[in-house]
Amino acid sequence: MDVSDPFRVETVLAPVDGSEDSATAVEYAVAVADRYDASVHVLFVLGREVVQGMDSGVVDEQEVADNTQGFLEEVAGVTDAYDVPYTTSVAHGFSPSIKTRHPGSVVLDAADSIDADFIVLPRESVTDAPTEVLEKAAEYVLSYASQPVLSV
Template sequence: MYDNILLPVDGSPAAEQAIPHVFGLAEQYDATVHVLFVVNTNRDNVGIVGGTVLEALEQEGQQVVDEVVSRGEERGIEIIGDVTRGAPHEAILDYADDNEVEVIVMATHGRTGVERVLLGSVTERVVRTSPVPVLTVRASE
C-alpha cells in the first residue's frame, strides 16, 4: 500500500511522537521512510540575518535528520534524510510530489481557536492542501 512515507521533522517533542508510527508503517509495508527538515525561510528575521544563520539552521536540521535516520537504520528500515529551505508546508508538499510519497505522517499539537489562528499550523496547511493522505499524530503534553 505504501512504498514511500514522508516524515517531516523539526526537532520538537511533538515531532518525536510521530516517529514510532512512521517506523511501524514502514515495517508493515516494507516502505522507504523519507525524513525531511525544512529551514523556514518565510520568517521575517531569517531574511534579515542572511546566510550564516540559514547555514546554522541547516546544520541543526541535519543533526535532527541524521538522528532519526540512524534510529531507522538500526531497525532495518530503508530511510533517506534531507534538509531543504522554504515555506514549510510548501516544501513538504513539493518533496512529497518529487519523491512519489504516498502518505505523510506529521505531529499536531491539537491547538484550537485563537491559539491555532495566531500560531498557524504547518500540519493543518499540509492536511488541507495535500493530494496524498496525511496521518496526524496528536502530540501529548
C-alpha cells in the first residue's frame, strides 16, 4: 500500500432516485471517482409508491422505465464530462413479500454485490416528498455500511 495515499477507491456507488438531491450526489460521486481514478456505479432505486403502482397496474411500467432512463442519461453527461467510467442498474426499494427490503438495505446489498469502496448518497430529507426515496435511507446506510459514506 502506498503510504502517501493510504485510502484506495476503485468503485463508488451512487444510489439515485431521480431527485435533484440525488443528482447532486452523483456529482460528488464522480468527483471522488475522478480523484481516485475509480469508476462509478449508479443505482436507481424505485420508491414504494412506484413499485406498488406497477404491481397493481396503476403506474405504467414503460413510463417509469422512460423516466429512469432519462435520468440515467443525464447522469451519463456528468460522468462523461470527467471521463469517469460508469455502470448503471435499477432496483425496487421495497417488496410486498420481503419485509426487510427497503431503500437502505437495497443500497447496502448493491454495495456488497459490486464490491463498492465508497458510497455517496443524499442526506436525510427535511421534506416528505414521496419521490425522494433515498433521503429516507441515509441514516440507515450511514449506520450499517462497511464502506466510507458521504451523505450530501
